[in-house]
C-alpha cells in the first residue's frame with residue numbers, strides 16, 4: 001500500500017495514496033498503524049483525501065486504528081473525506097465515533 | 112454530440128466536448144462540419160484537446176471535413192491532439208495530410 | 223429506444239484474490255454509468271454497485287474458498303430494462319443469509335458490515351445453492 | 366503467484382447499438398490496467414484494446430446486423446497467463462478476412478482502417494463461422 005508519513009506539529013500524518021481502501025489493502029494499513037503506535041507515535045491523523053472508495057474492510061481498519069490508539073491514550077483523527085466516503089461513515093454512524101476534519105489544514109496542533 | 116463553436120480571428124473553432132470520437136458520434140460531427148461549410152464557414156479549426164480516444168470512424172469524419180473544406184477552398188486545421196490521438200494520426204500517416212497545431216494558441220489568425 | 227428492451231449482460235471470472243476487487247468494482251462502475259434507463263444519480267449508483275460487488279466478492283474469497291488450486295470467482299451483472307441483477311458464485315459450504323442479523327452499529331466491531339451494505343443499497347439479497355456451489359443474488363429496480 | 370496461472374474471463378452482451386461502444390471500450394481498458402503480467406506500457410495497451418474492440422464491435426453492428434429486433438452483440442476477453450484473446454460474435458453473412466487488403470494510406474478514404482488497426486495492435490486476427498454465426502478472434506501475447 002502506498003502511504004506517505006510525515007511528522008507535523010506533534011502529530012504523525014498518514015496520507016493514503018490509493019484510490020481504494022478495501023479488503024485488498026486494509027490489512028496492510030491496519031498493521032502499519034499498529035506498528036506506528038507500538039513505536040510510540042500515538043497522535044495519528046489519517047489523510048483520506050486521495051481515497052474515493054472505501055468498503056467495510058477499510059472502515060474496519062480505521063476502527064482498529066482508533067481503538068488501538070485509544071488503548072494507548074493517543075488520538076486518531078481523520079481528515080479530507082470525499083463526500084461519498086463521508087456518507088459511508090454516516091450510514092454506519094461511524095462519523096459519531098471518529099474526529100473528522102474537512103482537511104489537514106483544519107486539524108489542530110497536537111502539542 | 113457536445114460541440115462548442117466560436118468565431119475567432121477569422122476562423123470558426125469547434126471544440127469537441129467528448130472524451131471519445133468514435134462511430135457513435137462521428138456521423139454527427141461530419142454532418143455538423145458539412146452544415147458549417149455550406150453556411151459559408153470555410154476556415155475551420157477542430158479543437159481535439161478534450162478527446163482522449165479516436166477510432167477509425169473519427170479519423171474518417173475529420174477526413175470528410177478536410178476534403179469538403181478543400182473543395183470549397185477553405186481550410187481545416189486540427190489543434191490540441193493528446194499524445195495517443197496524435198499517434199493514431201501518425202500510424203495512418205494522416206499527420207501528413209492535416210495541419211496540426213499543438214494547441215489553439217498556436218493556430219495563426221485566419222484573416 | 224421505443225418498445226425495445228435493453229439487455230446488458232456482463233460475466234467476469236477472475237482468480238479469487240483481493241487484487242482483482244478493483245477490476246470488478248471498476249467494471250461495475252462502467253456499467254452503472256452506461257445505464258441510460260436510470261433516472262437517479264448515476265455516480266452514486268456507480269459507487270453502490272462497486273461497493274456491493276466488492277463486499278460480495280470479498281465474502282466469496284474469505285468465507286468460501288475451496289481447497290483446490292487455481293480458484294476463481296465468478297460474478298454476473300444482468301440488466302434487463304429496469305431490472306438489475308447481480309450474481310456472485312462461490313464453492314464454499316454456504317451459510318444462512320437470513321440468520322445474519324443487522325449489525326449493532328454502536329458496537330465498533332471491525333467486521334460485519336458487508337451484508338448490511340448489500341441490503342442497504344440493493345432492493346433485496348438472497349443466497350442459495352446453485353451450480354455445484356452457492357450463489358448470492360442481489361436485485362435492484364432501476365426506477 | 367508462483368506456479369499459478371492467472372485466468373481472467375470477461376463476457377459482455379449489449380444491444381448492437383453504437384452507444385454501447387464506450388462501455389465495451391472502457392471495460393477493455395479496466396482489464397488492461399489490471400494485467401500485472403504485462404510488462405509493457407499498460408496505458409498504451411488499454412488504448413489499443415479499447416480501439417480493437419471498438420472497431421470489431423462497429424463492424425459487427427454495421428456489416429453484420431441480423432434483421433430481427435432486440436439484437437445484441439457479444440464480446441469476450443480471455444486472459445490465460447500471457448495469452449490474451451478477444452472474441453467478437455456476429456450473426457451476419459460473414460466475409461473473407463484474408464481477402465481484405467491493407468488500406469492505401471495515401472488515398473484519403475474515409476473508411477477501411479478498422480481491420481488495419483486490429484492487425485497492427487494484435488498479433489493475429491481471424492474470422493470464421495461459429496455458434497450459428499461468425500466470430501472475429503484477435504490474439505496478443507502479453508510478453
Ligand SMILES: Nc1ncnc2c1ncn2[C@@H]1O[C@H](COP(=O)(O)OP(=O)(O)O)[C@@H](O)[C@H]1O
Nearest residue numbers: 281282285286314316317333334335336337338
Ligand atoms: N459467501 C459466504 N459463504 C459463507 N459464509 C458467508 C458468506 N458471505 C457471508 N458469510 C457469513 O456472513 C457473515 C457476515 O458477512 P458480512 O456482513 O459480509 O461481514 P464480514 O464478512 O465482515 O464478517 C460472515 O462473517 C460469514 O460468516
Ligand SMILES: Nc1ncnc2c1ncn2[C@@H]1O[C@H](COP(=O)(O)OP(=O)(O)O)[C@@H](O)[C@H]1O
Nearest residue numbers: 424425428429457459460476477478479480481
Ligand atoms: N463482421 C463483419 N461482417 C461482414 N463484413 C465485415 C465484417 N467486418 C468487416 N467486414 C468487411 O471488411 C471491410 C473492412 O473493414 P474495416 O477495415 O473495419 O473498415 P470499414 O468497416 O471502415 O469499411 C468492411 O468494409 C466490410 O466489408
